Amino acid sequence: MSRNLFEVEAGADGLWAGTLPAFADSRKTMGRRWTPPAAFFLLFMLVPGVPGLLDDGMTTHTVVSLILLTAYSGAYLVFPVVMWGRSIAARVLLCCGLLLLGGGVVVAMGPDSLTVMIYATAVIAFAMPFGWALSLNGAAILTLVVIQLVEGTFVENIGVLVTVVSITIALFFMGQLIQTIRQLRNAQDEIATLAVSAERERLARDLHDILGHSLTTITVKAGLARRVLESQADTARAIEEIREVEGLSRRALSDVRATVSDYREVSLSAELVGARAALRAAEIDADLPHAVDNVRSDLQGPFGYVLREAITNVVRHSGARTVTVRLGPTWIEVTDDGAGSGSATPGNGLRGLSERLRGVGGKIESGPVEGGGFRLTARVSAPLKEHV
Template sequence: MGEQGVWGRSAWPVWNPARPGSRSARVRGVVVLSLFLLWPLWEILRPEAGGLDAAVGAVLPLYGAGWLIAMTAGPRLPPRRRILLVGMLFALAFVAALLRGGPLYLGHAGLFSFALAAAAWLFPALWAVLLGLGIGTAQALVQWATPGPIHWNLMGGLFPAVVIPVAVVLLIRFVVQLGQAREEIAALAAAAERDRLARDLHDVLGHSLTTITVKTALARRVLESGGDPERALAELRDVERLSREAHGEVRLTVSGRRRPSLAAELAGARAALRAAGISPILPPSADHVPAELAEPFAYVLREGVTNVIRHSGATRCEVLLGDDWLEVRDNGTGQDTGEDTGQEMAGHYAAKPGNGLSGLAERLRAVGGRVEAGPLPAGGFRLRASRA
């Protein structure tokens, strides 16, 4: 619907395109709509009305075809063409009414009701209501101003002839709109879930695979240099443990039950940095961080340390932690450390923010925070997350 809702002046109904269906289904829809035309046609052709003449016989096919077009193809037309189409229906209904019964017949012609139904289907709801009131008032004035006695039976038919088509069609519109809203909500929820899953898997697997790669490379170098086999075995046992933990984290991520711990991420960051030959300078604890910031800060720490290992070429990484802020600093030059896994951060990591930085920004916005990333004046890189 329009910007101002179903009652707004700009609320031209825009229905979703019909889903592809069989030709027989479309034919059935046209047949059902055609059956509704039997009532106004009977009002015109019934024996009491004098039967059919050539003039009315020329008007009725045009009216029926116009009404079917309005109800089937009308919602896909621009507003100006909708107005012309509905105006044509009212003009044909007016001509048919005059041909059959003169001015008095205007208040009893079912053709006006169906033209109002088309207006309620194609126009903004407020326009349809005002148009119905105007048509009803005009018909009553014609009945009142016509010389001779007032035909109360015709006057009594004005109210249902105006109210029923507008009310019923608007009710149908509301039902259709609710159905479309449910479909849109479902589509948005599915898209949001896909984004969440992609973001969380990126955060989980990026860090885990980076640490596994670093520890595996360290074990290989130890064995190739003839070093202590026990150290190599210890690194491989860590790789096995990390693989099992990553598997469990992926399962929790898919189910939406994963809740990272800032303290655990600090411990994991220390081990990963040491395995990569980077000196870690980390805070002793994270107990002072508010609970609502602990989870997004855990993601920031994981992403920042992962990119330091993968892309910075640093020898030192420092993590600073306040009550409502966290910084990850390194002394690197921005040179990749070997694994071509794609650059994620801004500044010397990439020309534009990637999935990692975008995902962190989304997490921080949810708690009223923001993420900043850029090079340090003295060299290196800084990733900062804070509550705005």
């Protein structure tokens, strides 16, 4: 009786809704979990009750009482198995039947047997959602009180009634506590799953940003070194480009390690330097800011990612001859005179940028420019105090 049979299901039905049993995946499994402890507690009702009935011999009253007691005990034992997988309406009907059997036992065996109702109220307290458990057990206890008042035995049995009410209330709150604990465990499992998914998405997004930009720049510089050697035989310049390729490769490896360990930070000023080198290697004229002091400090990291992705796309897809970058306190704009990516569907890079900007209250806008070219703008409208 120490385990909760049903989870409370949050939803349209609120406190009155219920789901399938939380700890069993079959009737057989549920029976193994419930029957042994239930049978043990049942002895506390049968051992004193049955001999007391037999003291008067096998009268009609004794036979009826034994039949009711047997039916009540059987319903108590098979309750979880019968209830498994049924709708809330069916479970309410079965609970009402259990309470009626308990009431019949009390009437047949006399007011001294009031405590047998604890078995029904305890099962309902553990098995039913909050609203139904409160309503059914409340109605059962009120009925017992009314019966005692009608029979004139209320004062005589007040102690027994208090015991029944106290135990029922205690079991009710214990059942609600177990339900809450089980819900918290489910929530923790869900949070852990979401955390793993979020970490996987972070790694995918960061590795895309890092490797996409670095490998694009390395490819462009390696191609430039090859062309220099083929056309001009300028060994010194080719060696310089290859040296920069080596440096980029080392930085990319360092960035990947920092990303995996979640220690990597992006600097807008460093990204400007990298953008200038990448555009120069791709033989694209660049009009870039010389400082980032006018950009809000908490936005320099996110805008660094924006600049990195925008320059990568320009070098890869645009075929542009010129690129212009403008910065403001809460915005960054990258414009080129190329043809764009040629796709109306945002790629992984732009989707990743959108997620980053949403984290600081901003958004990404991108599209062709009238007269030719492509523009990508990141803008944050949230005030500084929300992100410091």
